[in-house]
Amino acid sequence: MNQIDRLIIFTRFPVSGRAKTRLIPTLGADGAADLQRRMTEYTLKQALAVGIQVEVRFTGGSVEQMQQWLGDRPTYIDQGEGDLGVRMNRAVQEHFEQGARRVVIIGCDCPENRSDTIARAFELLENEPCVIGPAHDGGYYLIGLNHPQPDLFREIEWGTAQVLEQTLAASSRQIKLLPTLADVDEAEDLPLKISVIIPALNEKAHVGRVISEVLEGFNVECLVADGGSDDGTRELAQTAGAVVCHSSPGRARQMNAGAEQASGDILLFLHADSRLPKEWDTQVRRTLMHPKVSLGAFRFAVDKNSMGFNLITWGTNLRSRWFKRPYGDQGLFLKRDLFKRIGRFADVPIMEDVALVRKARREGKVVTLNQPLITSARRWKKHGLFKTTLYNQYVLLAASTGVDPVELNQAYRQGRNPLPLIFKRLKARGVRSEE
Structure with missing residues (x-):
């Protein structure tokens, strides 16, 4: 200027x-x-x-x-x-x-x-x-x-x-x-307060940046629900302006603990390695102003550009927008009273976001915004693009067939193929059907 x-x-x-x-x-x-x-x-x-x-x-x-x-x-x-x-x-x-x-x-x-x-x-x-x-x-x-x-x-x-x-x-x-x-x-003009809840476990490398982006919004608070970090995550989060609440480890438990301490009318659940779009708070409020909307999420994006990642992004946004099935790495947001009414996050070790979205869909429309929430490609980089994508689909299939979440989480954490669990579950269903 x-x-x-x-x-x-x-x-x-x-x-x-x-x-x-x-x-x-x-x-x-x-x-x-x-x-x-x-x-x-x-x-x-x-x-x-x-x-x-x-x-x-x-x-x-x-x-x-x-x-x-x-x-x-x-x-x-x-x-x-x-x-x-x-x-x-x-x-x-x-x-x-x-x-x-x-x-x-x-x-x-x-x-x-x-x-x-x-x-x-x-x-x-x-x-x-x-x-x-x-x-x-x-x-x-x-x-x-x-x-x-x-x-x-x-x-x-x-x-x-x-x-x-x-x-x-x-x-x-x-x-x-x-x-x-x-x-x-x-x-009636008063902007609803937004509580952003970030579950974290040893996320010192990422959490400071996302807290800064959260606090760019107006009438917002940031809560880091820590699951026992020992790398300085909690100290960094406090210095950056977040409220740190303590929880036993487990993403669902941590997010529920953060929601319990939140004072906002709107809850936004955000991964620690996410990057928020500009004016994210305005978009969240505008989305939830519509009485028929129960839950919203941002468009999925990854911080790496390649043909493989572009294909993943396309498929994820197709699922999110057309099939109304956004996941936690897209930043799920809803009003606090609805979150409590539908029973918060299920206390399961994996796929807690899928269960929450499923319950929210019974209450109203699930909306995916045009604004992207950029997530880190670190897991794909660590385990490989094809392997990670295929494994994620196996996990989704296992969850949909009713595989026990504890067994599924153990396989997920250990990098084991969940297909045997799926076959075991389908076989058990077949035996019960014959009986």
Whole structure:
């Protein structure tokens, strides 16, 4: 970005009883102020990631209070007198008079507005006179200009559902629109909290990266359910910002233990060697907003590109999307109350994800997102592409024929062919049928 571009955040100092007042009946005065604080901090984090100088225009506090709260990286200016339009126009005019080439203003009520969207606004302003990010409630979360347009801020009914419509009507020039996003003004706008649960056993090499990606989301928590690591996994996870909970080893037990401590409305179960897509939290919430959806998962992808892996990826996504059978390495997510209602993960040593998906399908639709969750190819690399893929299919067949999970897990861990177990099970079925 050019050094004479300017990014301005409009916010207020979070004083209890004065911040997010429409949410006080739902959250209480302190809760509404805390939400204002968290949304502002998150917005600032996204703004700073764009890579240009950020200015915070504030109300309800002092420069010293703002610096103590948000740090020294932004500059701080009081918004001054007048309605919102007067204050925004004043900010824009001042920067253009100082030689700014592109000026973008964002609010703090839209956690879905991420750094990529802000950067896109600056890119569009190379050729477009005005860029606006519409909000679902009829307002906007972003406005950007490459020259002054004071009419855009006059005679607008601020705080109403007519803001965007009136702004578009006031412009004599074309306005480029960004994606429509949700902002947070009313109780029904509050983003559900997501608890991400990562079962881990000696995953120090991978867990720090995935925790960092989890914590890029808004209103999320990360829980690492450790099964007895001795390689520093727990210490690294705590340092990275995760809550570490302890469990006896076994993926199902560990994930159930993490879910028991989770405080979120949504649970996402994630492998330690996974790589989340950008804006994963927004996609998870949007998916589970649909009342007929019971469970979601991401599209399968592997961190290695070859003809063999591409074929595996194609087959896995075909199974997931068309047959509604995603597996745990795709990141399974569902609402916590449904997870409890269907009995959590079965306490079995293997194929616990298959059982959970099967139960969720009885409750509603199972959806696979277009966004990929990248998983490590380390197991294929260790045991061989063909052998691992064939073995996985044997395990699935064994599970479907009713092979005892304990025996199946022993064969799986020891790398033994499960076909004898399948034949044994089918033979036992045949004997019972004859009887």
